[in-house]
Amino acid sequence: xxxxxxxxxxxxxxxxxxxxxxxxxxxxxxxxxxxxxxxxxxxxxxxxxxxxxxxxxxxxxxxxxxxxxxxxxxxxxxxxxxxxxxxxxxxxxxxxxxxxxxxxxxxxxxxxxxxxxxxxxxxxxxxxxxxxxxxxxxxxxxxxxxxxxxxxxxxxxxxxxxxxxxxxxxxxxxxxxxxxxxxxxxxxxxxxxxxxxxxxxxxxxxxxxxxxxxxxxxxxxxxxxxxxxxxxxxxxxxxxxxxxxxxxxxxxxxxxxxxxxxxxxxxxxx
Numbered sequence: 001x002x003x004x005x006x007x008x009x010x011x012x013x014x015x016x017x018x019x020x021x022x023x024x025x026x027x028x029x030x031x032x033x034x035x036x037x038x039x040x041x042x043x044x045x046x047x048x049x050x051x052x053x054x055x056x057x058x059x060x061x062x063x064x065x066x067x068x069x070x071x072x073x074x075x076x077x078x079x080x081x082x083x084x085x086x087x088x089x090x091x092x093x094x095x096x097x098x099x100x101x102x103x104x105x106x107x108x109x110x111x112x113x114x115x116x117x118x119x120x121x122x123x124x125x126x127x128x129x130x131x132x133x134x135x136x137x138x139x140x141x142x143x144x145x146x147x148x149x150x151x152x153x154x155x156x157x158x159x160x161x162x163x164x165x166x167x168x169x170x171x172x173x174x175x176x177x178x179x180x181x182x183x184x185x186x187x188x189x190x191x192x193x194x195x196x197x198x199x200x201x202x203x204x205x206x207x208x209x210x211x212x213x214x215x216x217x218x219x220x221x222x223x224x225x226x227x228x229x230x231x232x233x234x235x236x237x238x239x240x241x242x243x244x245x246x247x248x249x250x251x252x253x254x255x256x257x258x259x260x261x262x263x264x265x266x267x268x269x270x
Contacts, residue, residue, distance in 0.1 A: 077107065162182070203221045219251045
């Protein structure tokens with residue numbers, strides 16, 4: 001692995017465990033301001049949590065965070081493609097920022113969503129392949145988020161589809177693959193078996209749910225070999241984000257108990 005790529009990839013992982021607790025704040029471009037993240041200052045009280053390994057966001061959010069001196073020391077994974085749900089075909093995922101510009105803005109890695117839809121499969125795959133090639137030239141890690149609209153809901157078909165797409169992205173050279181929650185949390189083991197030896201796999205947070213459910217399915221994924229989790233709504237819509245991040249860190253980073261006391265970190269938001 002090239003020096004630059006290896007060093008930047010290491011910034012996205014916890015030093016002791018080599019696992020990644022990523023916070024996704026890239027929702028606004030697709031669907032507008034979500035509850036709990038209606039404006040950027042909503043996350044200011046907790047985004048500096050020491051267990052947050054990196055943040056996923058779009059370029060506008062990065063500029064706004066920087067103007068507010070927010071998360072200046074946190075590694076940034078810059079979302080580089082996307083589409084609004086208002087579009088005729090939301091599965092089209094045009095490139096919105098080039099790798100060179102992402103680096104100029106201070107990003108440590110880039111993120112791309114691969115919409116595995118029949119109508120746009122080839123175009124999206126070609127764009128992602130070209131973007132990975134550009135990132136390789138600059139030593140930038142690339143995380144690819146697998147998006148399959150209306151995926152099969154039976155476990156066997158879901159696993160077959162997602163394993164096939166994941167292998168395609170590994171062949172293209174993705175550094176990290178982000179996978180949605182499968183039909184059953186126990187599907188994580190057959191889903192990533194073997195694949196997790198070839199690429200850093202992180203789990204999406206899934207639909208907003210009770211904290212104990214989110215922690216439980218995250219633990220099953222980590223036990224199956226996942227390299228981390230990338231969670232958005234289940235953090236910023238939690239009534240106590242600081243406390244929940246500390247609980248997530250025990251699962252993702254493998255601590256026997258919360259390493260940081262939420263009350264001591266950010267009393268106002270915990």
